[in-house]
Amino acid sequence: MSELGEQLKHARLDKNISLDEVQTRTKIQKRYLEAIENGDFDKLPGSFYTKAFIKSYAEAVSLDYDSLMKQYGHELPESPQSVESLPPRRTRTSIPSPTRSKLSAALPGLFVFLIVIGILAIIWMLNINSNDDSALKEEVDQNSQNVEVEQNKNAISNKDNKVEPIKDAESNDTVDEGDDNTVQQSGQLEKISVSGDTTNYVLSETDEFHVKFTFSGESWLKIQGNSGKVYVNEGYSEKQDATFDFSDESGVRIRIGSTPHVKMTVNDIEVDLEKQPIAQTVKIELATD
Structure with a gap:
Protein backbone atom coordinates (compact mmCIF):
# COMPACT_ATOMS: atom_id res chain seq x y z
CA MET A 1 0.00 0.00 0.00
CA SER A 2 1.31 3.47 -0.90
CA GLU A 3 1.57 6.33 1.55
CA LEU A 4 -0.87 8.34 -0.58
CA GLY A 5 -3.42 5.52 -0.40
CA GLU A 6 -2.92 5.21 3.37
CA GLN A 7 -3.57 8.94 3.88
CA LEU A 8 -6.84 8.74 1.93
CA LYS A 9 -7.95 5.56 3.69
CA HIS A 10 -7.16 6.91 7.19
CA ALA A 11 -9.07 10.12 6.44
CA ARG A 12 -12.05 8.07 5.28
CA LEU A 13 -12.00 5.84 8.37
CA ASP A 14 -11.59 8.83 10.70
CA LYS A 15 -14.78 10.32 9.25
CA ASN A 16 -16.51 6.90 9.43
CA ILE A 17 -17.22 6.90 5.68
CA SER A 18 -17.58 3.65 3.76
CA LEU A 19 -16.22 3.04 0.27
CA ASP A 20 -19.80 2.75 -0.97
CA GLU A 21 -20.51 6.28 0.27
CA VAL A 22 -17.34 7.61 -1.37
CA GLN A 23 -18.47 5.93 -4.59
CA THR A 24 -21.81 7.71 -4.34
CA ARG A 25 -20.17 11.10 -3.75
CA THR A 26 -17.51 10.86 -6.46
CA LYS A 27 -19.31 8.71 -9.08
CA ILE A 28 -16.13 6.57 -9.20
CA GLN A 29 -16.53 2.80 -9.15
CA LYS A 30 -15.62 1.06 -5.89
CA ARG A 31 -12.94 -1.15 -7.48
CA TYR A 32 -11.03 1.95 -8.57
CA LEU A 33 -11.29 3.48 -5.09
CA GLU A 34 -9.86 0.27 -3.61
CA ALA A 35 -7.04 0.37 -6.16
CA ILE A 36 -6.18 3.93 -5.07
CA GLU A 37 -6.08 2.97 -1.38
CA ASN A 38 -3.87 -0.05 -2.15
CA GLY A 39 -1.55 1.97 -4.39
CA ASP A 40 -2.42 -0.19 -7.42
CA PHE A 41 -2.52 2.75 -9.83
CA ASP A 42 -1.88 0.46 -12.80
CA LYS A 43 -5.41 -0.96 -12.27
CA LEU A 44 -6.96 2.42 -13.07
CA PRO A 45 -8.21 2.91 -16.64
CA GLY A 46 -5.04 4.80 -17.53
CA SER A 47 -2.85 7.61 -16.24
CA PHE A 48 -5.25 9.98 -17.97
CA TYR A 49 -7.71 9.64 -15.04
CA THR A 50 -5.42 8.87 -12.07
CA LYS A 51 -5.07 12.44 -10.76
CA ALA A 52 -8.74 13.24 -11.43
CA PHE A 53 -9.86 10.22 -9.36
CA ILE A 54 -7.47 11.06 -6.50
CA LYS A 55 -8.65 14.68 -6.46
CA SER A 56 -12.30 13.60 -6.25
CA TYR A 57 -11.46 11.12 -3.45
CA ALA A 58 -9.51 13.76 -1.50
CA GLU A 59 -12.37 16.26 -1.72
CA ALA A 60 -14.84 13.58 -0.56
CA VAL A 61 -12.84 13.02 2.66
CA SER A 62 -11.94 16.74 3.16
CA LEU A 63 -8.21 16.47 2.35
CA ASP A 64 -6.23 19.13 0.50
CA TYR A 65 -5.39 17.73 -2.93
CA ASP A 66 -2.47 20.11 -3.60
CA SER A 67 -0.76 19.18 -0.32
CA LEU A 68 -1.13 15.48 -1.10
CA MET A 69 0.44 15.96 -4.51
CA LYS A 70 3.40 17.86 -3.07
CA GLN A 71 4.12 15.07 -0.57
CA TYR A 72 3.19 11.93 -2.50
CA GLY A 73 2.91 12.97 -6.14
CA HIS A 74 6.07 11.01 -6.95
CA GLU A 75 4.16 7.78 -6.36
CA LEU A 76 1.87 8.39 -9.36
CA PRO A 77 2.78 7.14 -12.85
CA GLU A 78 3.81 9.81 -15.32
CA SER A 79 1.01 10.85 -17.67
CA PRO A 80 1.45 12.08 -21.27
CA GLN A 81 0.75 15.75 -21.70
CA SER A 82 -1.84 16.62 -24.32
CA VAL A 83 -1.56 19.93 -26.10
CA GLU A 84 -4.77 21.88 -26.61
CA SER A 85 -4.97 23.58 -29.96
CA LEU A 86 -5.07 27.35 -29.66
CA PRO A 87 -7.19 29.61 -31.83
CA PRO A 88 -5.25 31.41 -34.54
CA ARG A 89 -3.80 34.78 -33.56
CA ARG A 90 -5.09 37.93 -35.12
CA THR A 91 -2.70 39.37 -37.62
CA ARG A 92 -1.44 42.89 -37.10
CA THR A 93 -2.80 45.61 -39.28
CA SER A 94 0.07 46.76 -41.44
CA ILE A 95 0.50 50.35 -42.57
CA PRO A 96 -0.16 50.55 -46.34
CA SER A 97 2.86 51.51 -48.40
CA PRO A 98 2.69 54.15 -51.21
CA THR A 99 2.97 51.38 -53.84
CA ARG A 100 0.06 49.50 -52.31
CA SER A 101 -1.99 52.72 -52.21
CA LYS A 102 -1.48 53.20 -55.96
CA LEU A 103 -2.51 49.62 -56.62
CA SER A 104 -5.65 50.09 -54.50
CA ALA A 105 -6.56 53.21 -56.48
CA ALA A 106 -6.23 51.28 -59.76
CA LEU A 107 -8.36 48.34 -58.64
CA PRO A 108 -11.80 49.93 -59.35
CA GLY A 109 -10.87 50.67 -62.96
CA LEU A 110 -9.47 47.16 -63.42
CA PHE A 111 -12.63 45.70 -61.93
CA VAL A 112 -14.85 47.62 -64.40
CA PHE A 113 -12.65 46.52 -67.31
CA LEU A 114 -12.99 42.88 -66.31
CA ILE A 115 -16.79 43.23 -66.05
CA VAL A 116 -16.99 44.64 -69.60
CA ILE A 117 -14.81 41.81 -70.96
CA GLY A 118 -17.02 39.27 -69.15
CA ILE A 119 -20.23 40.75 -70.64
CA LEU A 120 -18.79 40.67 -74.17
CA ALA A 121 -17.68 37.06 -73.69
CA ILE A 122 -21.19 36.06 -72.51
CA ILE A 123 -22.82 37.74 -75.57
CA TRP A 124 -20.40 35.95 -77.92
CA MET A 125 -21.10 32.57 -76.30
CA LEU A 126 -24.89 33.10 -76.50
CA ASN A 127 -24.65 33.79 -80.23
CA ILE A 128 -22.63 30.62 -80.81
CA ASN A 129 -25.04 28.54 -78.73
CA SER A 130 -28.02 29.97 -80.62
CA ASN A 131 -26.54 28.89 -83.96
CA ASP A 132 -25.70 25.45 -82.60
CA ASP A 133 -29.22 25.03 -81.19
CA SER A 134 -30.79 25.80 -84.59
CA ALA A 135 -28.63 23.26 -86.36
CA LEU A 136 -29.29 20.67 -83.68
CA LYS A 137 -33.06 21.24 -83.89
CA GLU A 138 -33.06 20.63 -87.65
CA GLU A 139 -31.06 17.43 -87.18
CA VAL A 140 -33.42 16.20 -84.43
CA ASP A 141 -36.50 16.85 -86.61
CA GLN A 142 -34.99 14.87 -89.47
CA ASN A 143 -34.05 11.98 -87.15
CA SER A 144 -37.57 11.96 -85.65
CA GLN A 145 -39.11 11.56 -89.10
CA ASN A 146 -36.77 8.67 -89.91
CA VAL A 147 -37.60 6.97 -86.60
CA GLU A 148 -41.35 7.23 -87.21
CA VAL A 149 -41.02 5.62 -90.65
CA GLU A 150 -38.89 2.80 -89.22
CA GLN A 151 -41.35 2.21 -86.36
CA ASN A 152 -44.27 1.94 -88.78
CA LYS A 153 -42.40 -0.69 -90.80
CA ASN A 154 -41.56 -2.68 -87.66
CA ALA A 155 -45.16 -2.49 -86.41
CA ILE A 156 -46.44 -4.03 -89.65
CA SER A 157 -43.84 -6.82 -89.72
CA ASN A 158 -44.27 -7.72 -86.03
CA LYS A 159 -48.06 -7.54 -85.93
CA ASP A 160 -48.50 -11.33 -85.95
CA ASN A 161 -45.39 -12.16 -83.93
CA LYS A 162 -46.29 -11.91 -80.24
CA VAL A 163 -43.82 -13.01 -77.60
CA GLU A 164 -44.94 -14.06 -74.11
CA PRO A 165 -42.89 -12.41 -71.31
CA ILE A 166 -40.60 -14.74 -69.38
CA LYS A 167 -41.32 -14.72 -65.63
CA ASP A 168 -38.42 -14.72 -63.21
CA ALA A 169 -38.06 -17.70 -60.92
CA GLU A 170 -39.74 -17.18 -57.57
CA SER A 171 -36.47 -18.02 -55.85
CA ASN A 172 -34.94 -14.78 -57.19
CA ASP A 173 -37.60 -12.71 -55.36
CA THR A 174 -36.69 -14.21 -52.00
CA VAL A 175 -34.62 -11.92 -49.78
CA ASP A 176 -32.91 -13.03 -46.64
CA GLU A 177 -34.02 -10.21 -44.36
CA GLY A 178 -31.99 -11.48 -41.45
CA ASP A 179 -28.68 -10.49 -43.06
CA ASP A 180 -29.71 -6.82 -43.38
CA ASN A 181 -30.43 -6.49 -39.68
CA THR A 182 -27.18 -8.03 -38.47
CA VAL A 183 -24.97 -5.55 -36.56
CA GLN A 184 -21.58 -6.64 -35.41
CA GLN A 185 -20.31 -5.01 -32.24
CA SER A 186 -16.66 -5.19 -31.35
CA GLY A 187 -15.46 -5.00 -27.74
Missing part, protein backbone atom coordinates in the same frame (compact mmCIF):
# COMPACT_ATOMS: atom_id res chain seq x y z
CA GLN A 188 -17.12 -3.76 -24.55
CA LEU A 189 -17.76 -0.07 -23.75
CA GLU A 190 -18.09 0.66 -20.01
CA LYS A 191 -19.09 3.96 -18.37
CA ILE A 192 -16.81 4.47 -15.35
CA SER A 193 -17.62 7.98 -14.06
CA VAL A 194 -19.47 11.25 -14.68
CA SER A 195 -18.13 14.66 -13.61
CA GLY A 196 -20.09 17.75 -14.64
CA ASP A 197 -20.50 17.67 -18.43
CA THR A 198 -17.76 15.04 -18.83
CA THR A 199 -18.47 11.29 -19.10
CA ASN A 200 -15.59 8.78 -18.93
CA TYR A 201 -15.65 5.41 -20.72
CA VAL A 202 -13.29 2.43 -21.06
CA LEU A 203 -13.24 0.38 -24.28
CA SER A 204 -11.97 -3.17 -23.66
CA GLU A 205 -11.69 -6.63 -25.23
CA THR A 206 -10.88 -5.24 -28.69
CA ASP A 207 -8.06 -3.75 -30.76
CA GLU A 208 -10.49 -1.80 -32.96
CA PHE A 209 -11.37 1.78 -32.08
CA HIS A 210 -13.84 3.32 -34.56
CA VAL A 211 -16.19 6.19 -33.70
CA LYS A 212 -19.07 7.28 -35.97
CA PHE A 213 -21.30 10.36 -35.73
CA THR A 214 -24.66 10.90 -37.47
CA PHE A 215 -26.12 14.42 -37.39
CA SER A 216 -29.85 15.28 -37.48
CA GLY A 217 -29.25 19.01 -37.02
CA GLU A 218 -26.60 21.69 -36.52
CA SER A 219 -23.72 20.72 -34.20
CA TRP A 220 -19.92 20.66 -34.01
CA LEU A 221 -17.05 18.39 -32.99
CA LYS A 222 -13.59 18.77 -31.55
CA ILE A 223 -11.62 15.52 -31.14
CA GLN A 224 -8.10 15.22 -29.69
CA GLY A 225 -6.19 11.99 -29.09
CA ASN A 226 -3.96 11.21 -26.12
CA SER A 227 -1.03 11.65 -28.52
CA GLY A 228 -1.96 15.34 -28.83
CA LYS A 229 -3.22 15.04 -32.41
CA VAL A 230 -6.35 17.07 -33.20
CA TYR A 231 -8.51 15.04 -35.61
CA VAL A 232 -11.29 17.58 -36.20
CA ASN A 233 -12.47 20.99 -34.99
CA GLU A 234 -15.43 22.06 -37.15
CA GLY A 235 -19.21 22.27 -37.45
CA TYR A 236 -21.65 19.81 -39.05
CA SER A 237 -25.22 20.08 -40.39
CA GLU A 238 -28.24 17.81 -40.85
CA LYS A 239 -27.80 14.49 -42.72
CA GLN A 240 -24.00 14.57 -42.44
CA ASP A 241 -21.94 11.64 -41.19
CA ALA A 242 -18.39 11.48 -39.82
CA THR A 243 -16.32 8.37 -39.03
CA PHE A 244 -12.90 8.27 -37.33
CA ASP A 245 -10.35 5.49 -36.75
CA PHE A 246 -8.47 5.86 -33.44
CA SER A 247 -6.75 2.45 -33.52
CA ASP A 248 -3.38 4.16 -33.08
CA GLU A 249 -4.51 6.10 -29.97
CA SER A 250 -4.68 4.94 -26.35
CA GLY A 251 -7.64 7.25 -25.80
CA VAL A 252 -9.47 10.33 -27.10
CA ARG A 253 -11.27 13.42 -25.78
CA ILE A 254 -14.43 14.32 -27.75
CA ARG A 255 -16.22 17.66 -27.31
CA ILE A 256 -19.74 17.69 -28.82
CA GLY A 257 -22.06 20.68 -29.24
CA SER A 258 -25.88 20.36 -29.18
CA THR A 259 -25.95 16.62 -28.37
CA PRO A 260 -29.71 16.09 -29.11
CA HIS A 261 -28.82 16.34 -32.82
CA VAL A 262 -26.00 13.77 -32.64
CA LYS A 263 -25.97 9.96 -32.65
CA MET A 264 -22.58 8.54 -31.58
CA THR A 265 -21.42 4.92 -31.82
CA VAL A 266 -18.16 3.27 -30.76
CA ASN A 267 -17.48 0.04 -32.70
CA ASP A 268 -21.25 0.03 -33.54
CA ILE A 269 -22.11 0.43 -29.79
CA GLU A 270 -24.37 3.48 -29.31
CA VAL A 271 -23.24 6.01 -26.68
CA ASP A 272 -25.93 7.53 -24.45
CA LEU A 273 -25.58 11.32 -24.91
CA GLU A 274 -27.27 14.13 -22.97
CA LYS A 275 -30.63 15.07 -24.54
CA GLN A 276 -30.42 18.74 -23.50
CA PRO A 277 -29.07 21.27 -26.06
CA ILE A 278 -25.72 21.68 -24.28
CA ALA A 279 -22.11 20.88 -25.05
CA GLN A 280 -20.82 17.57 -23.66
CA THR A 281 -17.38 15.98 -23.32
CA VAL A 282 -16.85 12.25 -23.82
CA LYS A 283 -13.51 10.68 -22.86
CA ILE A 284 -12.75 7.14 -24.01
CA GLU A 285 -9.70 5.14 -22.92
CA LEU A 286 -8.66 1.94 -24.71
CA ALA A 287 -7.96 -0.67 -22.01
CA THR A 288 -4.59 -2.42 -22.21
CA ASP A 289 -3.98 -6.05 -21.18
Whole structure:
Protein backbone atom coordinates (compact mmCIF):
# COMPACT_ATOMS: atom_id res chain seq x y z
CA MET A 1 0.00 0.00 0.00
CA SER A 2 1.31 3.47 -0.90
CA GLU A 3 1.57 6.33 1.55
CA LEU A 4 -0.87 8.34 -0.58
CA GLY A 5 -3.42 5.52 -0.40
CA GLU A 6 -2.92 5.21 3.37
CA GLN A 7 -3.57 8.94 3.88
CA LEU A 8 -6.84 8.74 1.93
CA LYS A 9 -7.95 5.56 3.69
CA HIS A 10 -7.16 6.91 7.19
CA ALA A 11 -9.07 10.12 6.44
CA ARG A 12 -12.05 8.07 5.28
CA LEU A 13 -12.00 5.84 8.37
CA ASP A 14 -11.59 8.83 10.70
CA LYS A 15 -14.78 10.32 9.25
CA ASN A 16 -16.51 6.90 9.43
CA ILE A 17 -17.22 6.90 5.68
CA SER A 18 -17.58 3.65 3.76
CA LEU A 19 -16.22 3.04 0.27
CA ASP A 20 -19.80 2.75 -0.97
CA GLU A 21 -20.51 6.28 0.27
CA VAL A 22 -17.34 7.61 -1.37
CA GLN A 23 -18.47 5.93 -4.59
CA THR A 24 -21.81 7.71 -4.34
CA ARG A 25 -20.17 11.10 -3.75
CA THR A 26 -17.51 10.86 -6.46
CA LYS A 27 -19.31 8.71 -9.08
CA ILE A 28 -16.13 6.57 -9.20
CA GLN A 29 -16.53 2.80 -9.15
CA LYS A 30 -15.62 1.06 -5.89
CA ARG A 31 -12.94 -1.15 -7.48
CA TYR A 32 -11.03 1.95 -8.57
CA LEU A 33 -11.29 3.48 -5.09
CA GLU A 34 -9.86 0.27 -3.61
CA ALA A 35 -7.04 0.37 -6.16
CA ILE A 36 -6.18 3.93 -5.07
CA GLU A 37 -6.08 2.97 -1.38
CA ASN A 38 -3.87 -0.05 -2.15
CA GLY A 39 -1.55 1.97 -4.39
CA ASP A 40 -2.42 -0.19 -7.42
CA PHE A 41 -2.52 2.75 -9.83
CA ASP A 42 -1.88 0.46 -12.80
CA LYS A 43 -5.41 -0.96 -12.27
CA LEU A 44 -6.96 2.42 -13.07
CA PRO A 45 -8.21 2.91 -16.64
CA GLY A 46 -5.04 4.80 -17.53
CA SER A 47 -2.85 7.61 -16.24
CA PHE A 48 -5.25 9.98 -17.97
CA TYR A 49 -7.71 9.64 -15.04
CA THR A 50 -5.42 8.87 -12.07
CA LYS A 51 -5.07 12.44 -10.76
CA ALA A 52 -8.74 13.24 -11.43
CA PHE A 53 -9.86 10.22 -9.36
CA ILE A 54 -7.47 11.06 -6.50
CA LYS A 55 -8.65 14.68 -6.46
CA SER A 56 -12.30 13.60 -6.25
CA TYR A 57 -11.46 11.12 -3.45
CA ALA A 58 -9.51 13.76 -1.50
CA GLU A 59 -12.37 16.26 -1.72
CA ALA A 60 -14.84 13.58 -0.56
CA VAL A 61 -12.84 13.02 2.66
CA SER A 62 -11.94 16.74 3.16
CA LEU A 63 -8.21 16.47 2.35
CA ASP A 64 -6.23 19.13 0.50
CA TYR A 65 -5.39 17.73 -2.93
CA ASP A 66 -2.47 20.11 -3.60
CA SER A 67 -0.76 19.18 -0.32
CA LEU A 68 -1.13 15.48 -1.10
CA MET A 69 0.44 15.96 -4.51
CA LYS A 70 3.40 17.86 -3.07
CA GLN A 71 4.12 15.07 -0.57
CA TYR A 72 3.19 11.93 -2.50
CA GLY A 73 2.91 12.97 -6.14
CA HIS A 74 6.07 11.01 -6.95
CA GLU A 75 4.16 7.78 -6.36
CA LEU A 76 1.87 8.39 -9.36
CA PRO A 77 2.78 7.14 -12.85
CA GLU A 78 3.81 9.81 -15.32
CA SER A 79 1.01 10.85 -17.67
CA PRO A 80 1.45 12.08 -21.27
CA GLN A 81 0.75 15.75 -21.70
CA SER A 82 -1.84 16.62 -24.32
CA VAL A 83 -1.56 19.93 -26.10
CA GLU A 84 -4.77 21.88 -26.61
CA SER A 85 -4.97 23.58 -29.96
CA LEU A 86 -5.07 27.35 -29.66
CA PRO A 87 -7.19 29.61 -31.83
CA PRO A 88 -5.25 31.41 -34.54
CA ARG A 89 -3.80 34.78 -33.56
CA ARG A 90 -5.09 37.93 -35.12
CA THR A 91 -2.70 39.37 -37.62
CA ARG A 92 -1.44 42.89 -37.10
CA THR A 93 -2.80 45.61 -39.28
CA SER A 94 0.07 46.76 -41.44
CA ILE A 95 0.50 50.35 -42.57
CA PRO A 96 -0.16 50.55 -46.34
CA SER A 97 2.86 51.51 -48.40
CA PRO A 98 2.69 54.15 -51.21
CA THR A 99 2.97 51.38 -53.84
CA ARG A 100 0.06 49.50 -52.31
CA SER A 101 -1.99 52.72 -52.21
CA LYS A 102 -1.48 53.20 -55.96
CA LEU A 103 -2.51 49.62 -56.62
CA SER A 104 -5.65 50.09 -54.50
CA ALA A 105 -6.56 53.21 -56.48
CA ALA A 106 -6.23 51.28 -59.76
CA LEU A 107 -8.36 48.34 -58.64
CA PRO A 108 -11.80 49.93 -59.35
CA GLY A 109 -10.87 50.67 -62.96
CA LEU A 110 -9.47 47.16 -63.42
CA PHE A 111 -12.63 45.70 -61.93
CA VAL A 112 -14.85 47.62 -64.40
CA PHE A 113 -12.65 46.52 -67.31
CA LEU A 114 -12.99 42.88 -66.31
CA ILE A 115 -16.79 43.23 -66.05
CA VAL A 116 -16.99 44.64 -69.60
CA ILE A 117 -14.81 41.81 -70.96
CA GLY A 118 -17.02 39.27 -69.15
CA ILE A 119 -20.23 40.75 -70.64
CA LEU A 120 -18.79 40.67 -74.17
CA ALA A 121 -17.68 37.06 -73.69
CA ILE A 122 -21.19 36.06 -72.51
CA ILE A 123 -22.82 37.74 -75.57
CA TRP A 124 -20.40 35.95 -77.92
CA MET A 125 -21.10 32.57 -76.30
CA LEU A 126 -24.89 33.10 -76.50
CA ASN A 127 -24.65 33.79 -80.23
CA ILE A 128 -22.63 30.62 -80.81
CA ASN A 129 -25.04 28.54 -78.73
CA SER A 130 -28.02 29.97 -80.62
CA ASN A 131 -26.54 28.89 -83.96
CA ASP A 132 -25.70 25.45 -82.60
CA ASP A 133 -29.22 25.03 -81.19
CA SER A 134 -30.79 25.80 -84.59
CA ALA A 135 -28.63 23.26 -86.36
CA LEU A 136 -29.29 20.67 -83.68
CA LYS A 137 -33.06 21.24 -83.89
CA GLU A 138 -33.06 20.63 -87.65
CA GLU A 139 -31.06 17.43 -87.18
CA VAL A 140 -33.42 16.20 -84.43
CA ASP A 141 -36.50 16.85 -86.61
CA GLN A 142 -34.99 14.87 -89.47
CA ASN A 143 -34.05 11.98 -87.15
CA SER A 144 -37.57 11.96 -85.65
CA GLN A 145 -39.11 11.56 -89.10
CA ASN A 146 -36.77 8.67 -89.91
CA VAL A 147 -37.60 6.97 -86.60
CA GLU A 148 -41.35 7.23 -87.21
CA VAL A 149 -41.02 5.62 -90.65
CA GLU A 150 -38.89 2.80 -89.22
CA GLN A 151 -41.35 2.21 -86.36
CA ASN A 152 -44.27 1.94 -88.78
CA LYS A 153 -42.40 -0.69 -90.80
CA ASN A 154 -41.56 -2.68 -87.66
CA ALA A 155 -45.16 -2.49 -86.41
CA ILE A 156 -46.44 -4.03 -89.65
CA SER A 157 -43.84 -6.82 -89.72
CA ASN A 158 -44.27 -7.72 -86.03
CA LYS A 159 -48.06 -7.54 -85.93
CA ASP A 160 -48.50 -11.33 -85.95
CA ASN A 161 -45.39 -12.16 -83.93
CA LYS A 162 -46.29 -11.91 -80.24
CA VAL A 163 -43.82 -13.01 -77.60
CA GLU A 164 -44.94 -14.06 -74.11
CA PRO A 165 -42.89 -12.41 -71.31
CA ILE A 166 -40.60 -14.74 -69.38
CA LYS A 167 -41.32 -14.72 -65.63
CA ASP A 168 -38.42 -14.72 -63.21
CA ALA A 169 -38.06 -17.70 -60.92
CA GLU A 170 -39.74 -17.18 -57.57
CA SER A 171 -36.47 -18.02 -55.85
CA ASN A 172 -34.94 -14.78 -57.19
CA ASP A 173 -37.60 -12.71 -55.36
CA THR A 174 -36.69 -14.21 -52.00
CA VAL A 175 -34.62 -11.92 -49.78
CA ASP A 176 -32.91 -13.03 -46.64
CA GLU A 177 -34.02 -10.21 -44.36
CA GLY A 178 -31.99 -11.48 -41.45
CA ASP A 179 -28.68 -10.49 -43.06
CA ASP A 180 -29.71 -6.82 -43.38
CA ASN A 181 -30.43 -6.49 -39.68
CA THR A 182 -27.18 -8.03 -38.47
CA VAL A 183 -24.97 -5.55 -36.56
CA GLN A 184 -21.58 -6.64 -35.41
CA GLN A 185 -20.31 -5.01 -32.24
CA SER A 186 -16.66 -5.19 -31.35
CA GLY A 187 -15.46 -5.00 -27.74
CA GLN A 188 -17.12 -3.76 -24.55
CA LEU A 189 -17.76 -0.07 -23.75
CA GLU A 190 -18.09 0.66 -20.01
CA LYS A 191 -19.09 3.96 -18.37
CA ILE A 192 -16.81 4.47 -15.35
CA SER A 193 -17.62 7.98 -14.06
CA VAL A 194 -19.47 11.25 -14.68
CA SER A 195 -18.13 14.66 -13.61
CA GLY A 196 -20.09 17.75 -14.64
CA ASP A 197 -20.50 17.67 -18.43
CA THR A 198 -17.76 15.04 -18.83
CA THR A 199 -18.47 11.29 -19.10
CA ASN A 200 -15.59 8.78 -18.93
CA TYR A 201 -15.65 5.41 -20.72
CA VAL A 202 -13.29 2.43 -21.06
CA LEU A 203 -13.24 0.38 -24.28
CA SER A 204 -11.97 -3.17 -23.66
CA GLU A 205 -11.69 -6.63 -25.23
CA THR A 206 -10.88 -5.24 -28.69
CA ASP A 207 -8.06 -3.75 -30.76
CA GLU A 208 -10.49 -1.80 -32.96
CA PHE A 209 -11.37 1.78 -32.08
CA HIS A 210 -13.84 3.32 -34.56
CA VAL A 211 -16.19 6.19 -33.70
CA LYS A 212 -19.07 7.28 -35.97
CA PHE A 213 -21.30 10.36 -35.73
CA THR A 214 -24.66 10.90 -37.47
CA PHE A 215 -26.12 14.42 -37.39
CA SER A 216 -29.85 15.28 -37.48
CA GLY A 217 -29.25 19.01 -37.02
CA GLU A 218 -26.60 21.69 -36.52
CA SER A 219 -23.72 20.72 -34.20
CA TRP A 220 -19.92 20.66 -34.01
CA LEU A 221 -17.05 18.39 -32.99
CA LYS A 222 -13.59 18.77 -31.55
CA ILE A 223 -11.62 15.52 -31.14
CA GLN A 224 -8.10 15.22 -29.69
CA GLY A 225 -6.19 11.99 -29.09
CA ASN A 226 -3.96 11.21 -26.12
CA SER A 227 -1.03 11.65 -28.52
CA GLY A 228 -1.96 15.34 -28.83
CA LYS A 229 -3.22 15.04 -32.41
CA VAL A 230 -6.35 17.07 -33.20
CA TYR A 231 -8.51 15.04 -35.61
CA VAL A 232 -11.29 17.58 -36.20
CA ASN A 233 -12.47 20.99 -34.99
CA GLU A 234 -15.43 22.06 -37.15
CA GLY A 235 -19.21 22.27 -37.45
CA TYR A 236 -21.65 19.81 -39.05
CA SER A 237 -25.22 20.08 -40.39
CA GLU A 238 -28.24 17.81 -40.85
CA LYS A 239 -27.80 14.49 -42.72
CA GLN A 240 -24.00 14.57 -42.44
CA ASP A 241 -21.94 11.64 -41.19
CA ALA A 242 -18.39 11.48 -39.82
CA THR A 243 -16.32 8.37 -39.03
CA PHE A 244 -12.90 8.27 -37.33
CA ASP A 245 -10.35 5.49 -36.75
CA PHE A 246 -8.47 5.86 -33.44
CA SER A 247 -6.75 2.45 -33.52
CA ASP A 248 -3.38 4.16 -33.08
CA GLU A 249 -4.51 6.10 -29.97
CA SER A 250 -4.68 4.94 -26.35
CA GLY A 251 -7.64 7.25 -25.80
CA VAL A 252 -9.47 10.33 -27.10
CA ARG A 253 -11.27 13.42 -25.78
CA ILE A 254 -14.43 14.32 -27.75
CA ARG A 255 -16.22 17.66 -27.31
CA ILE A 256 -19.74 17.69 -28.82
CA GLY A 257 -22.06 20.68 -29.24
CA SER A 258 -25.88 20.36 -29.18
CA THR A 259 -25.95 16.62 -28.37
CA PRO A 260 -29.71 16.09 -29.11
CA HIS A 261 -28.82 16.34 -32.82
CA VAL A 262 -26.00 13.77 -32.64
CA LYS A 263 -25.97 9.96 -32.65
CA MET A 264 -22.58 8.54 -31.58
CA THR A 265 -21.42 4.92 -31.82
CA VAL A 266 -18.16 3.27 -30.76
CA ASN A 267 -17.48 0.04 -32.70
CA ASP A 268 -21.25 0.03 -33.54
CA ILE A 269 -22.11 0.43 -29.79
CA GLU A 270 -24.37 3.48 -29.31
CA VAL A 271 -23.24 6.01 -26.68
CA ASP A 272 -25.93 7.53 -24.45
CA LEU A 273 -25.58 11.32 -24.91
CA GLU A 274 -27.27 14.13 -22.97
CA LYS A 275 -30.63 15.07 -24.54
CA GLN A 276 -30.42 18.74 -23.50
CA PRO A 277 -29.07 21.27 -26.06
CA ILE A 278 -25.72 21.68 -24.28
CA ALA A 279 -22.11 20.88 -25.05
CA GLN A 280 -20.82 17.57 -23.66
CA THR A 281 -17.38 15.98 -23.32
CA VAL A 282 -16.85 12.25 -23.82
CA LYS A 283 -13.51 10.68 -22.86
CA ILE A 284 -12.75 7.14 -24.01
CA GLU A 285 -9.70 5.14 -22.92
CA LEU A 286 -8.66 1.94 -24.71
CA ALA A 287 -7.96 -0.67 -22.01
CA THR A 288 -4.59 -2.42 -22.21
CA ASP A 289 -3.98 -6.05 -21.18
